[in-house]
Amino acid sequence: MNINSNDLEDILAHALATIKRKMGESYSIEKVNLAELHRITGISRAKLRRLKKNGFVVKPNGNKGKKSDKTVLSGYEGVINNLLKGNVTNSEVIYERIQTLGYTGGLTTIKNYISENKFLIPAPREIVSPQGNRGRRYHTGPGENYQMDWGFVKVNTPEGASYQCACFAMICHHCGERYIEFFPNARQENLFIGMIHAFIYMGIPENVLTDNMKSVVIGRDVEGNPIWQKDYEIFMKTIGFHTKLCKCRHPFTKGKVERLVRFVKENFIVGRTFGNITDLNCDALIWCNEQNGRYHRAMDYVPAEVHSNECMHVAEILTMTAEIMKYLCPVRKISFDGFVNYEGRRFGVPYTYTRKTCRVMRKDFYLYIYDTDLTHQIAVHNITWSRKDSYAHDQYAIKEPEELPTAPVKAVITQKKETVPARGFEKFDFGKMVKWNG
Known part of the structure; x- marks a missing residue:
């Protein structure tokens, strides 16, 4: 018998055997002293009393094998199921989404739920034919190259309509900022x-790598050199x-x-309103x-730290x-x-x-209107993003010039009480004009 065992049956059997050796032939289950048994086993007397009624036979708990009807995930299964049906299998993304809804559990619970409900995930697309030669990764120095591109997202409105929203993305090729x-x-x-x-956020690099956008390049000359779009060339x-163009139809x-x-x-768009x-x-x-300050296991560093320590020494402020x-x-x-029309809405001048x-600029929740030369500010509007027109305070009111006294007013004049004008037929009352005698 293993004395150091944590099993309740082994502990009781060892303790009862010890008591039996002490009592000898007078040993009986009904005569076992619970106080001594408590001293040997450390089990509470209340529990020993219940065990004694069953002849010190340990019976399994009646709830063993049963699962609770309510868990820490109760109420959030619908949200997780919708994300899994949308092919969102990242446990951290799901964890962040339901945390905003009040979830107090841990990440492991979500991982277990995903593994048990993989049937909700759409089947992956299988590649039938080989995709050709593999791409070759290349590396650049700190602050040397940034990559930029556009992405497009479909936005559903509460009215049931939808429109496209453009996402501008830029990343440092060296550190991933x-x-x-x-x-x-x-x-x-x-x-x-x-x-x-x-x-402003990352500094100015030596080169920006992009694809053949219409707003960047309009074509190639006979030698294959890019012909920059006029306004973009001035902007550079x-x-x-400098700008470098990547090979056409080569996203690697x-x-x-x-x-x-x-x-x-x-990650960012999924489930967000x-x-x-x-x-x-x-x-x-x-x-x-958050992403720039997080440790990236694939690169084995924090992008924000590498960018500030290495890239910003090359990139210009x-x-x-x-x-x-x-x-x-x-x-x-x-x-x-x-x-003026700006981003699909009208603002008064x-x-x-x-x-x-005039010139307009949206900053945070305000729209600023400046003159053409940016010498002074004309108006400021609160951006409510309503489709209704936003009027300026003095958009139509024309204030005529008015002269005001420059010295104290000392001249005084008195106005008499205004008389009530006579009614129309009183002029035909001839009795007022006759003088009666006596």
Whole structure:
């Protein structure tokens, strides 16, 4: 018999055998002293008393093998099932989503639930034919190359309609530091705004690697050299970087940013709801800070630490100048009724501004309207993202000039009480004009 065993039956058998040797022939189960048995085994007297009624036979618990009807995951199965049906199998993503709904359990519980419900995950697509030669990875030095690209997301509105939203993505090729920002469309002016914000966040590299965007390149010359789009070429010279174009139909060249766009769609976008693009960009910036400050096992380092210690010694700090500020404030025409259109909404311009164009800039939850030369601010609007027009305070009110006294007023005049005018038929009362005698 194993004396050191933790099994209850072994402990009781060993203790009863000890008591039997002491009592000898007078030993009996009914005469076992519970106090001595408690001293030998350490089991409480209440439990020993219950065991004695059964002849010190340990019976299994009546609830053994049963599962509780309510667990820590109760109420969240529907959310997890929908994510699994949408081919979201990342346990950390599911954990973060249900944590916002009040889940207090751990990550292991979610992993066990996923392994038990793999039948909900759609079947993977099988590759029938070989895909050709494998891609070859290449590496660049700190602050040498950034990769950028656009990604597109479909947004469903509460009214049942849908529209496309563009996600600008930029990543450092050396360390993996990333930056994303969402825009209503992928126009060139939004590309410039996204690049400037990324350079503020990550610094200016020597080269930016991108594909053949219409807003970047318009073609090739006879020698195969790129013909830059005119405004983009001016933008490159203003900021101070060079652009490299990747090979057509070869996504492996800028695979890091391609993978970042995919990671945004599979991690950041999944199961997320937002009020407007400003809210979405605030969440995106928090997400970038979390991902950049997290240890990446595949690279064996934290991207934010490597970027600050190595890449920022090569990358230049963006200095905000008047020329760069113009890219953040695109030009807009003022309509005949005093509105400018920005990101699908109309904002009012004061009547006192007489030019036909102005510049606008969205920052956080405000829209700033400046004059064409960026010398002074004209108006500020709260961005509610409603489809209704946002009017300026003095958009139509014309205040005429008024003179006010420059010295104390001493001249005094008295106004008499106003008489009530006579009624229309009183002029025909001839009795008032006759003088009666006596």
